[in-house]
Amino acid sequence: MTAAGGRAADQGAVGQGTVDREAMERRAVEVAYRRFWQVEASFDRDYPPGRWRAVLAAVAVDPVLTRLVAGATVQQRRGITLYGQIVPRPQVGPVLGRGSVRVTDCQDGSRTGQAEAATGRRLSVGVARMPVVATVVRGSDGGWRVAEVRYVGGRC
Amino acid sequence: MPARSGPPAAMLRRSVLPAVVLVAAAALAPTAPPPAAADAGRGGGAGVVVAPVDPHGRLEPPRVGVGVTLPGSSGLGSSGPGGAGADLAAGRPARVCVYTPEPGLEPGMRRVGVFGMPPPGSHLYSLTCGAVAAGLFWLAPARPGPADARDLAARAYRELVLPAPVIRTSPPVGVPQLVRVPTWLWIEAGGWAPRQATARVPGLSATVTATPVRVRWSLGDGAWLVCTGPGAAYVPAANADGGSPDCGHTYTRAGTVRLTATLTWQVRWVGGGAAGTLPALRSTSSQVLRVIEAQTANR
Numbered sequence: 001m002t003a004a005g006g007r008a009a010d011q012g013a014v015g016q017g018t019v020d021r022e023a024m025e026r027r028a029v030e031v032a033y034r035r036f037w038q039v040e041a042s043f044d045r046d047y048p049p050g051r052w053r054a055v056l057a058a059v060a061v062d063p064v065l066t067r068l069v070a071g072a073t074v075q076q077r078r079g080i081t082l083y084g085q086i087v088p089r090p091q092v093g094p095v096l097g098r099g100s101v102r103v104t105d106c107q108d109g110s111r112t113g114q115a116e117a118a119t120g121r122r123l124s125v126g127v128a129r130m131p132v133v134a135t136v137v138r139g140s141d142g143g144w145r146v147a148e149v150r151y152v153g154g155r156c
Numbered sequence: 157m158p159a160r161s162g163p164p165a166a167m168l169r170r171s172v173l174p175a176v177v178l179v180a181a182a183a184l185a186p187t188a189p190p191p192a193a194a195d196a197g198r199g200g201g202a203g204v205v206v207a208p209v210d211p212h213g214r215l216e217p218p219r220v221g222v223g224v225t226l227p228g229s230s231g232l233g234s235s236g237p238g239g240a241g242a243d244l245a246a247g248r249p250a251r252v253c254v255y256t257p258e259p260g261l262e263p264g265m266r267r268v269g270v271f272g273m274p275p276p277g278s279h280l281y282s283l284t285c286g287a288v289a290a291g292l293f294w295l296a297p298a299r300p301g302p303a304d305a306r307d308l309a310a311r312a313y314r315e316l317v318l319p320a321p322v323i324r325t326s327p328p329v330g331v332p333q334l335v336r337v338p339t340w341l342w343i344e345a346g347g348w349a350p351r352q353a354t355a356r357v358p359g360l361s362a363t364v365t366a367t368p369v370r371v372r373w374s375l376g377d378g379a380w381l382v383c384t385g386p387g388a389a390y391v392p393a394a395n396a397d398g399g400s401p402d403c404g405h406t407y408t409r410a411g412t413v414r415l416t417a418t419l420t421w422q423v424r425w426v427g428g429g430a431a432g433t434l435p436a437l438r439s440t441s442s443q444v445l446r447v448i449e450a451q452t453a454n455r
Contacts, residue, residue: 062268070261071214074282075289113211126211
């Protein structure tokens with residue numbers, strides 16, 4: 001009886017611990033995801049091109065990492081920069097076996113876009129609700145980083 | 157009687173969408189809904205392109221807000237794929253989208269396989285539409301031919317910037333129309349002129365030309381009228397009290413009516429030694445008119 005009760009109590013504790021760990025992981029994913037969008041908006045203004053990859057590597061991995069560096073390289077050559085910032089509204093999915101999480105997002109891009117670097121003149125602007133699906137992966141250091149971002153279109 | 161000014165010419169912009177030849181097209185999202193008008197307004201004023209996806213132009217090619225109706229659809233704001241209303245200054249030249257080879261970036265992009273794995277013979281290009289960076293693409297422009305020119309024409313078609321018709325009436329909008337007195341209808345002459353857009357890849361370009369061919373007037377009282385030109389503008393000294401020679405209507409009942417002008421554009425393309433036609437486009441605008449009995453006006 002005692003043993004049985006003990007097992008029951010242990011099982012309950014294990015279950016609660018799993019839930020807590022899962023919640024903590026998902027919270028960590030959300031923090032990493034939000035951080036990604038902060039860095040994405042300003043890395044080309046805050047750092048010289050030679051440091052872009054290293055700066056982004058703290059929040060992103062390939063293929064998004066290379067894509068961002070390439071895109072910013074082209075834009076810098078054309079005299080284009082960004083203004084404002086994407087405002088994410090992420091919903092973090094369950095953590096999958098290999099340390100991968102799918103994040104669905106309904107972003108507010110209505111106050112951000114491309115601008116002329118020389119004058120600040122705004123060239124483009126996003127919309128208030130942009131559906132996005134992202135993949136966030138856990139690295140060997142335990143940190144979460146964005147690996148893929150897809151603008152899927154439609155409504156959110 | 158001078159005509160009162162109508163609304164500012166609302167310019168309509170079709171979407172930036174990757175050309176058919178692009179590998180990226182397969183990975184692109186389905187059509188984004190038209191953003192609310194408020195979305196267009198927050199961007200900082202006229203000329204700002206509304207990007208329903210990826211306004212930063214680094215993660216996905218943006219498909220830019222439009223407002224031009226596709227064949228079969230109707231009305232301002234019920235735009236086609238990627239559609240969104242965006243006010244631009246009248247007479248603004250059509251944007252040109254240009255692909256630029258990116259040999260320096262290609263090895264890295266090939267290594268990580270972004271935007272799908274590149275097909276054999278393709279190379280990395282960046283795309284700029286007007287001043288806006290529209291992303292990176294795998295493109296295989298190897299031997300341009302008529303088929304490639306058609307693809308480019310399809311792309312240029314999506315880049316057309318067409319003006320909404322600016323409605324003019326006599327008596328002018330804002331002044332009551334009179335029952336049983338002819339109302340003149342015309343659209344501002346600047347809105348009745350061909351518009352062009354060009355798309356290019358190295359060694360090949362295609363230009364589409366949209367030409368206005370007719371205006372369908374929905375008169376708001378159940379009647380409608382098709383005019384094959386912009387309509388004759390009312391000139392007080394010359395026209396006196398007669399009706400319009402080519403585009404007018406006489407209301408027979410008092411009330412408030414919504415007058416809608418839908419301008420149809422015939423679209424042709426040329427490029428790579430080939431030519432053809434593309435589906436007609438339409439641009440639309442409306443005005444509210446008040447119609448009163450003459451006796452009411454005389455009181």
